Structures are given as C-alpha cells and as structure tokens.
Amino acid sequence: MEKEEVSKLWSIYKKFKPHLLMFSAQLGYTVLYFITEASFNHGMNPHVYVTYRHILGGILILPFAYFLERKQRPKLTVALLLEIFILSLFGVGLTLNTYFASLKYTSPTFVASMVNTIASLTFVIAVTIRLEDLDLRNPRGIAKVAGTLVSLAGVMMMTLYKGQIMRSLGHPLIHIPGKTSIHKDSWLKGSILTVSSCITWSIFYIMQALTLKRYPAQLSLTAWMSFVGGAQSAVFTVITQHKREAWIIGFNIDLWSTIYGGVVCSSIIIFIQLWCTVEKGPVFVTVFNPISTILVAILAYFIFGEKLSTGSVIGAIIVIVGLYLLLWGKEGDAKVHIKPEDQSSVSHEDNKTVKISSAEKNVYVLNCEP
Template sequence: MGRGLVPFLAMILVQFCFAGMNIVTKLALDSGMNPLIMVTYRQIFATLALAPLAYFLERKTLPRITAKIIFQMFLCSLLGATLNQCLYFLGLKHSTPTMACALNNLLPAVTFIMAVPFKMETVGIKKVTGQAKVLGTIICVAGAMLMSFYKGKLINIGHSSLHWKYAQRMSEQGSGNEQVSFIGPLFVMASVVAWSGWFIVQAKMNEKFTAPYTTTTVMCFMASFECALVAACWEHKFTAWSLAINVRLIGALYNGILGSAVTFLVMSWCIEKRGPLYVSAFNPLLLIIVAIFGWAMLDEKVYVGSVVGSSLIVGGLYTVLWGKEKEMEHEAEKKSTGEAVEMAPV
C-alpha cells in the first residue's frame, strides 16, 4: 500500500503545483505583464533550476550528442516550450484558468490524431479499443468547441468569502484585463497542438538519446533565447521586462522552479514507477482544483457551457486513456505469449 500511496500523493502535489501556476500566472498577466515575457522568464529560471540536476545525475551516463540530436532538441524547444507556452499564456490572458485547464485535457486526443500519420499510433477501428480512442477524441473535440463558442447561463453558486481583494485590484488596475472571448480558447487549443508535436519529436529522439534531465535543460535553454526574441519583437519597452511588481517576480520564479523543474522531476519519477497512463489520469484533477481556486480566490464565474464542455472533455479523456490502456495490455499479453511459445521446448 505504501508503494502505491507515494506516487498517488506525488501526483496530487504535481496538480497543486500546476494549479498554483495557473492562478499566479493569471494574476501576473492581469497586472499588465506580457505573456511572452512571462514565458521567457519561465524558461530562464527553469534552466537555472534544472542545469545542476542534469550535470550531477547524467554527466557519467550521457549519450553522444550528434548534430541530429541537437536539431531534434531545437524542434523540442520550439514546439514544447516556445510555441506551447507562448500560445498557452496568451490563451490564459484572454480566458480563465479553469477554461485553460479544461482545454489542456485535449492533449491525449490531439496527440492520438497527430501520431497516427507517423505510425506511432494505430486506429484499429474494428476493435473496441480503437473505437474507444476515436469516440473519446470526438467527445473531447466536441467539449472543446462547446467551451469555446457557447457560454450559456450563469450558474449561481454563491460568492466566496475567501475572495482575494489583491487579485481584484490587479485585474482592475492592470492593462491586461481583456474580456474573455473565443480567441483565448483558440490560443490554448493551438498550444495543445504544439505540445502534441513535442511529444512526437521527443519520442523519436528518445529512441537514440535517453537523458531526460539534460534534454529538458537544453530545451529550456534554447527556448529562453527563442522566447526572448519573440517577446522583444512584440514588446519594445524595456520597462515591460521589470519584475519590480511582486506578483510578476513570484509568477516568474514559481513558473520556472515549481511549474517546470519540480513538476518535471516528480512526473518523470511517477512515469518510471507507474507508467505514463497513470500520470495522464490525474489531469482532470487539475481542472477541479483550479475551478475551486478560481471561484474562491479570483471570483471566477461559472457558466453552463464551461461545465458541460469540461465534463465532455474529461469523459472523452478517460475514454481515450481506457482504449489506450487496454490496447497496451493486449500487446503485452501477445508479447508474453509469444515469448512463452518461443522458450517452450520442442
């Protein structure tokens, strides 16, 4: 029981770290901070936090780094860090933390769609597992479309006595208090596509180069320059880069250290102990935590479209994961059966 409890508690910790990142980042963006600048600082602080770990943990076992590996690392930084995080933070600026977290649950479905042409996933529509993956993907996409284009009636769940006055003040006095619109969800969905592309490139690179800490450190290091270049083209004022406002400094440090370094280390450990599907299954918990925090601290409103859309996305997510898990179990069973036949005496 103890062995199963530790990964469970570790993944709960990860979801709370991600939830805090969404809340703190939203406050920093509402204070007027440019999302692209926030992403740049996140990459810088993540690099500084991960570099010592990569050096001490992998310096003796580091595989040979070739030009092809460097190019794949560059693609990973472009997709997994620069495009993914820039688009996500832009989407967060124009939406709410709850909506952004809900749409992030599209990741397994989008990854499945993008992996099929690269023959990293099979549809297998004649099998129940393949039908579950396809059906789950359709449900996820339907939920995302509903959240993006349908608001519905306001659900009156009362007013929280914990409402954070500081958050209200940041939103009112900042220049980043744009109204929630359909462009926010579109940015978040585009970030999911970029993130899925990173999964595919990362999987290809892992076939020849397995050094997760070094790979992530180099990815964040490259992304620091990429994000800084994009942010500099977008924002020309030097004062916009200032971290003098406390919430901006806290947001940048939180994103780099807890939002990237700590969560990556914990998830890597959990994947090693329990597998990737176990880690993916905790994603909807983030939505619940952020929804509660958003209502309690940021006075976030809850609408029918958001609730129904979130429910569809979570239902579709678990349908895809169920299909994938059963498919993996079937493949493992076939492999073990084949090995048993091969080892049996003639």
C-alpha cells in the same frame, strides 16, 4: 505492536506514494493558473514570464542532468542540435507563449480544461503518421476513437457556446487584482490561442517520442529545451515588446509567479512526473490531469469569485469523459507482458528497465500540463 503499525503505515505509504505525488503535482499546477493570471493582470508580459521561468528551470535542472545522466547522454551532432531547437520551439518557444497569452483573454477554468484535449489531438496526429496502432475490431480501439471525438466535441462546446452565467454565491474570498469581465471578442481570441497551443503541444509530444530514441537522456533533454526555449522566447519578446520596463521585475507577484513556475513547475513537478512514469507508466500519469481542471473550477468559483458559464462547465465535463475513454483504450498499450518462466530471472533493476521501455514507447502522452 507499534513496530507493526509503523510497518503497515509505511507499506501503505509506499503503495500509494505515486498517487500522492501525482495529486501534489496537480495541486502545483492548480496554483500556477491563478498566480500567473494575477501576475498578468498586474502587468507582467506573458512572453517575459515564459523566458524567465524556463531559464530559471533550466538552471535548476542542469546539475541533476549533468551528474545523473553523465554516462547516458549521447554525443551531440549538428542534426541533433537542430532537432532539439525545433523540439524546443514546439515545446516552449511557440506553444507556451501562445498558451499563457491566452490566459489574458479567457479564464483559468477554460485554459485548464483545454489542456485535457492534448491527449486526443496527439492521438489523432499519431494515428495519421502511423505512430499509433488503431484496431477498430477491438473494444479498446473503439474507445480511443470515441474518446477523441467526445473530447473534441467538448472543446467545440467550450469555445463556441458560453450559455448562461452561473450565479455567484457571494463576494470572493480572494480578489485577483485587475480582474475584469472578458469581452466576447477577447474570449474568441483567447480560445483561438489556446486551441493553437494545444495543437502545437500535441506535435511536440510526437516529436519528443522520436527525439528520445536518439537522445534518451530525459533530464538533459529537459534542460536543453528549457535553455533553448527560453532563448527563443526572449527573441520573440524583443521583437514584439519594445519597452525595456517589461523586463524589469519588482519584489511583487511577478517575481513570485516566475520563481514558482521555474522552481515548482519546471523543476520539481518534472521530477515527480518522470519518477511516476518509470514506476507506473505514462497512462498512470495522464489519468491525474483532469484533477487540476476540477480544482481550478472549484477554486475559481468558490474562492476567487470567477463567473462560470454553463457551456464551459458542461464542455469541461465532456472533455474529461472523453479523456478517460481514450486513456482506457490506451491502457493496454502501456502494459508489458513477461512470460512466467522468465519472471524469476528478471532482477529488480531489469524490472525498472522494462518499465522505462514501456514508458518510452508511449512517451507522447506524458505531462499534458504547462
């Protein structure tokens, strides 16, 4: 009887393993927002953080990419290196520098909510360049358009309308050092930076889909982008930051936030998302993105004592509704149809190949998180 119970528990675990992993990934991103905000308030330069984090992430991913994809990597050419350079600029160098800089002027709740708009912006760009099919005679096609418009409406509300400040329930359980009230001008500056980063992030996902066709080694490409993006961020930091002290990290929150970002977010979560994409497809991965938004809002209000505005809360809800409309519309795109007569001849390894092909076709909707 005990063996049967263990067997049942094991089968349940295997069934829900991707769900548990993706929920854990969103928990990891939730912690990221607060630990980086605390680090920036402590005085760490966001551009130095991006540089150190991605160099560390690249070092950790490199051995896995080297051994696991030894036979999969194509030969590097000058044209491909240039493409990786531009891809790294949009994926790391430009995007994440503006993204994390915006966290200094806004709040974790706002930034986490805005991430959900990347799928909608990517869809708009994909349709414009005809990488995405749009059939308005199909309910799913209508859902794609409706979801995009609803998400963008939520963004406009969060950016332009703050509304009344929700009353705090008491003293925060955890205080983030250096946290002060955000001025209206700073909020607008931060909003512009966040929106800009989401636009460039969307361009990155489109480019990533095209680059993966010529360089289909995902781990190796991630390692390349980490090193090249980290180098780009270093050059940008040297130009904008002339103080040598900015590069020095003490044994404090700055060190822990860098290690956390490099080890957990740029390495472990990347592995989780790649595995879940192969097993369940890209739509499954993106469905979990709003979880971090909800968790950040709950923690920010109840634990860290962050002041939430009604405009931000309503706007975030609208963005999430729009995201799920878009994902429902795209769900049909990620399905792979196999004829019944061919199903028996497909081996376990072939099934995985089919899933990977499905993921690569819609790869631009992957991992809309920092």
